[in-house]
Amino acid sequence: MGEELGVTAKKSENFSQWYLDVVRKGGFVDQRTPVKGCDVFMPWGYGIWEEIRAIADPMFKERGVKNAYFPLFIPKSLLEKEAKHFEGFVPEVAWVTRGGDEELEEWLAIRPTSETIMYYTFSRWISSYRDLPLRINQWVNIVRWETKATRPFLRTREFLWQEGHTVHATWEDAKKEVDEMIDVYSRIFRDYLALSFLILKRTENDKFAGADFTVAFDTFVPEAGRILQIGTVHHLGQNFSKPFEITFKDKDQRVKYAYQTSWGFSTRLVGAIIALHGDDKGAIIPPAVAPTQVVIIPIPFKGREREVVEATRKIKEGLEDLGLRVELDDREQYTPGWKFNEWELKGVPLRIEVGPKDVEKGGFTVVRRDTGEKSFETDVNVVPEILQDIQENLRERAEKKLEESIVTVEDLEGVRKVVEEGKIARTYWCGRDECEFGVKEETGAEIRGTRYDVDESEEAKGKKCFFCGREAKYVVYIAKSW
Amino acid sequence: MGEELGVTAKKSENFSQWYLDVVRKGGFVDQRTPVKGCDVFMPWGYGIWEEIRAIADPMFKERGVKNAYFPLFIPKSLLEKEAKHFEGFVPEVAWVTRGGDEELEEWLAIRPTSETIMYYTFSRWISSYRDLPLRINQWVNIVRWETKATRPFLRTREFLWQEGHTVHATWEDAKKEVDEMIDVYSRIFRDYLALSFLILKRTENDKFAGADFTVAFDTFVPEAGRILQIGTVHHLGQNFSKPFEITFKDKDQRVKYAYQTSWGFSTRLVGAIIALHGDDKGAIIPPAVAPTQVVIIPIPFKGREREVVEATRKIKEGLEDLGLRVELDDREQYTPGWKFNEWELKGVPLRIEVGPKDVEKGGFTVVRRDTGEKSFETDVNVVPEILQDIQENLRERAEKKLEESIVTVEDLEGVRKVVEEGKIARTYWCGRDECEFGVKEETGAEIRGTRYDVDESEEAKGKKCFFCGREAKYVVYIAKSW
Numbered sequence: 001m002g003e004e005l006g007v008t009a010k011k012s013e014n015f016s017q018w019y020l021d022v023v024r025k026g027g028f029v030d031q032r033t034p035v036k037g038c039d040v041f042m043p044w045g046y047g048i049w050e051e052i053r054a055i056a057d058p059m060f061k062e063r064g065v066k067n068a069y070f071p072l073f074i075p076k077s078l079l080e081k082e083a084k085h086f087e088g089f090v091p092e093v094a095w096v097t098r099g100g101d102e103e104l105e106e107w108l109a110i111r112p113t114s115e116t117i118m119y120y121t122f123s124r125w126i127s128s129y130r131d132l133p134l135r136i137n138q139w140v141n142i143v144r145w146e147t148k149a150t151r152p153f154l155r156t157r158e159f160l161w162q163e164g165h166t167v168h169a170t171w172e173d174a175k176k177e178v179d180e181m182i183d184v185y186s187r188i189f190r191d192y193l194a195l196s197f198l199i200l201k202r203t204e205n206d207k208f209a210g211a212d213f214t215v216a217f218d219t220f221v222p223e224a225g226r227i228l229q230i231g232t233v234h235h236l237g238q239n240f241s242k243p244f245e246i247t248f249k250d251k252d253q254r255v256k257y258a259y260q261t262s263w264g265f266s267t268r269l270v271g272a273i274i275a276l277h278g279d280d281k282g283a284i285i286p287p288a289v290a291p292t293q294v295v296i297i298p299i300p301f302k303g304r305e306r307e308v309v310e311a312t313r314k315i316k317e318g319l320e321d322l323g324l325r326v327e328l329d330d331r332e333q334y335t336p337g338w339k340f341n342e343w344e345l346k347g348v349p350l351r352i353e354v355g356p357k358d359v360e361k362g363g364f365t366v367v368r369r370d371t372g373e374k375s376f377e378t379d380v381n382v383v384p385e386i387l388q389d390i391q392e393n394l395r396e397r398a399e400k401k402l403e404e405s406i407v408t409v410e411d412l413e414g415v416r417k418v419v420e421e422g423k424i425a426r427t428y429w430c431g432r433d434e435c436e437f438g439v440k441e442e443t444g445a446e447i448r449g450t451r452y453d454v455d456e457s458e459e460a461k462g463k464k465c466f467f468c469g470r471e472a473k474y475v476v477y478i479a480k481s482w
Numbered sequence: 483m484g485e486e487l488g489v490t491a492k493k494s495e496n497f498s499q500w501y502l503d504v505v506r507k508g509g510f511v512d513q514r515t516p517v518k519g520c521d522v523f524m525p526w527g528y529g530i531w532e533e534i535r536a537i538a539d540p541m542f543k544e545r546g547v548k549n550a551y552f553p554l555f556i557p558k559s560l561l562e563k564e565a566k567h568f569e570g571f572v573p574e575v576a577w578v579t580r581g582g583d584e585e586l587e588e589w590l591a592i593r594p595t596s597e598t599i600m601y602y603t604f605s606r607w608i609s610s611y612r613d614l615p616l617r618i619n620q621w622v623n624i625v626r627w628e629t630k631a632t633r634p635f636l637r638t639r640e641f642l643w644q645e646g647h648t649v650h651a652t653w654e655d656a657k658k659e660v661d662e663m664i665d666v667y668s669r670i671f672r673d674y675l676a677l678s679f680l681i682l683k684r685t686e687n688d689k690f691a692g693a694d695f696t697v698a699f700d701t702f703v704p705e706a707g708r709i710l711q712i713g714t715v716h717h718l719g720q721n722f723s724k725p726f727e728i729t730f731k732d733k734d735q736r737v738k739y740a741y742q743t744s745w746g747f748s749t750r751l752v753g754a755i756i757a758l759h760g761d762d763k764g765a766i767i768p769p770a771v772a773p774t775q776v777v778i779i780p781i782p783f784k785g786r787e788r789e790v791v792e793a794t795r796k797i798k799e800g801l802e803d804l805g806l807r808v809e810l811d812d813r814e815q816y817t818p819g820w821k822f823n824e825w826e827l828k829g830v831p832l833r834i835e836v837g838p839k840d841v842e843k844g845g846f847t848v849v850r851r852d853t854g855e856k857s858f859e860t861d862v863n864v865v866p867e868i869l870q871d872i873q874e875n876l877r878e879r880a881e882k883k884l885e886e887s888i889v890t891v892e893d894l895e896g897v898r899k900v901v902e903e904g905k906i907a908r909t910y911w912c913g914r915d916e917c918e919f920g921v922k923e924e925t926g927a928e929i930r931g932t933r934y935d936v937d938e939s940e941e942a943k944g945k946k947c948f949f950c951g952r953e954a955k956y957v958v959y960i961a962k963s964w
Contacts, residue, residue, distance in 0.1 A: 033602070068523055073517045095579065100627045140623070143554065
């Protein structure tokens with residue numbers, strides 16, 4: 001649609017250009033909007049988000065989460081209620097100051113996240129231990145007025161996300177919720193999006209503004225040498241329940257402040273999928289979230305068009321009967337070769353070609369996007385198996401990439417070298433701010449945290465801090481990030 | 483959750499209070515937010531919207547409509563591009579004037595509708611007749627800075643909607659799309675939401691700002707004596723394609739301006755469902771869109787709790803196996819009677835009661851929300867039939883209400899009388915602005931338009947205009963509206 005096809009850069013040589021080519025030319029996004037950093041999510045890109053939502057939403061609901069919708073606008077005074085939260089978000093708030101012809105008495109923030117407006121309301125919904133746990137989620141748009149360079153899906157001023165917010169009677173109940181949501185996110189990201197990731201507890205300096213602690217999912221893109229945060233789960237303790245007066249009468253008749261969690265992932269996931277799985281030909285979308293899982297391309301041959309068209313229609317019906325998302329690309333103005341390139345760029349996991357020879361032999365040719373492997377098939381029932389195989393192959397590849405990117409080192413020089421090689425340094429840390437800020441200044445890379453799902457602290461015993469040489473307490477992961 | 487149960491007003495005596503009681507106490511909405519007119523759509527109210535979306539979205543997609551997401555922000559200069567459109571919307575735009583610490587160079591409108599931002603983009607997506615038709619839809623939030631009194635779902639400053647936008651090669655193609663979308667909307671509103679409505683072509687003065695013509699769905703609430711617009715379909719002609727330069731090279735190699743349509747419905751539908759179907763006990767939600775279709779309430783009896791609980795679980799499983807949305811209300815802190823009232827207020831279409839006697843007789847008691855009828859049943863397979871019957875009964879009731887509300891009259895006094903009785907006046911009109919503005923001033927009621935689905939113009943022949951006595955051209959419908 002108006003732009004030339006084809007990726008102009010190799011992923012390993014110029015990741016930034018490669019990524020822009022893929023998202024633009026593959027029809028994921030249109031950045032040519034009149035507001036910088038506010039992109040159009042085009043049907044192909046938005047379609048992946050729809051599939052992610054269709055997978056995640058029932059998983060949330062199974063846990064008793066209910067969807068709702070809270071206002072876009074948050075009055076300034078409300079956003080200020082939790083001081084750290086306000087400080088954390090105020091530099092990137094878009095403010096509504098006028099409604100119609102009138103100046104507003106109080107500025108309204110476009111939600112940069114919804115803790116404050118939700119918890120203002122939760123305080124009225126909860127009065128007894130019987131009202132707990134409360135589990136509310138919303139799928140909404142978010143605005144953060146980024147001053148950093150924006151990049152489609154990965155960092156945009158407006159994006160889409162889900163934010164889940166839960167309220168519990170005890171710190172332990174909230175902790176259990178955090179752990180269970182980490183498990184839910186892990187399954188979504190690994191089993192459906194085929195992503196690999198580290199589950200890291202962020203440092204005190206890096207945790208969410210207002211959290212007791214933050215657990216983040218970090219995926220890694222070797223070709224860019226950068227980590228990408230793809231989801232977070234926060235234990236909020238009583239940091240919000242106190243200023244927002246979310247209290248409940250417990251079984252012992254005492255009125256207590258509740259404990260809370262919040263968790264979210266965003267359209268950044270679409271960018272992560274493209275960045276992690278793609279190759280020099282374009283994107284590779286995992287079958288589980290591909291808006292089109294199989295594209296059928298007829299190979300016309302003069303005088304035999306009808307046979308071919310009939311065969312493709314039959315295959316399409318057969319695949320749809322199996323519950324697959326299928327598109328028949330019978331556009332006449334493009335050659336088959338042109339179509340192959342376009343669908344490879346978009347990342348459709350499986351292509352089926354049907355020419356007169358295939359028809360004669362009573363079958364069709366299947367081409368896998370992940371490996372390029374071709375095979376001749378006669379039964380549509382093999383297709384779900386091949387898709388399953390692609391899904392697993394993408395996941396295995398992604399896991400291998402992550403494993404190969406982590407290098408354990410013992411000192412700053414080691415960290416510097418690993419980071420410069422575009423990898424993740426795994427090392428030992430004393431836990432002091434000086435060393436955390438120091439390594440950022442020296443190398444541009446950040447301490448991303450300690451593993452949350454595996455206790456690695458034993459290994460730090462007897463080790464020295466990579467930065468200051470003092471006694472180490474933690475095994476940490478250091479990398480550059482977006 | 484914090485408010486007393488129970489509707490304090492009769493629907494027929496004080497509709498406004500009745501409506502507020504139902505939406506607040508039934509858990510549809512929480513209005514106690516810090517921004518006037520920006521309500522919280524609570525899980526029960528939002529859940530209905532989710533069901534509507536789940537029904538409509540596949541119907542759109544079947545027609546080749548693709549979902550996308552366009553930016554929330556529209557620069558002032560872009561909104562101004564189509565002059566009438568700008569004039570129509572500018573009085574109710576919320577403006578972002580600051581991002582972070584900085585004054586913006588250009589004010590950004592929070593989308594009051596997305597024609598301008600979408601068509602700015604469409605112009606780059608379309609170059610050939612082969613790119614047509616283009617059909618794009620989005621499910622998003624909308625802001626209109628209302629100065630009128632707000633009312634939950636019916637008129638709010640922020641609401642949710644879907645907006646479909648299509649582009650075609652000819653005026654006739656766009657007209658066909660309009661007609662087909664009217665059919666789609668009719669099916670959604672009638673077959674699933676059980677609403678009755680008039681399909682009216684709005685007058686020139688009342689059409690959408692920038693449309694060639696507007697067709698609107700008007701439902702009528704007799705207890706309020708008011709019409710409610712629940713959806714619109716616009717033929718935009720070339721009114722936007724010219725300023726936005728949406729052109730295509732046609733088969734004849736000539737570059738032409740395209741023709742467009744747009745169509746939308748909003749969370750107002752949730753309010754329409756409540757207003758139209760509800761009774762003095764509360765809401766009645768049609769089974770097709772009820773977040774919970776069946777609630778099971780155990781009637782505990784000392785010493786026999788276990789039998790009852792086991793029976794309810796079995797019934798729940800049986801109903802869920804039939805694909806129904808079921809809730810078991812086994813909360814111990816409430817009496818069965820209290821629960822009956824609450825679920826009646828929320829409008830769950832079917833209640834199942836299970837006490838020890840029911841268990842003994844090997845069955846359960848079913849209570850219909852629409853008629854209050856009770857029956858004893860032994861087989862869960864009857865439930866889908868009963869729900870289907872409720873669905874049809876609600877639709878028939880709604881249709882009867884509309885029919886009974888339309889009264890044909892011939893002059894202004896007749897119109898005045900009918901409107902004062904809280905009905906819809908059907909009468910004859912010459913087509914002149916003077917009479918349209920005149921009746922509004924005299925009676926507070928508006929000419930809502932002429933029927934679009936049925937040509938009634940023959941009937942106007944030989945009749946006099948109800949207002950001025952000149953020769954009539956149209957049969958029109960006049961009523962007060964929200």
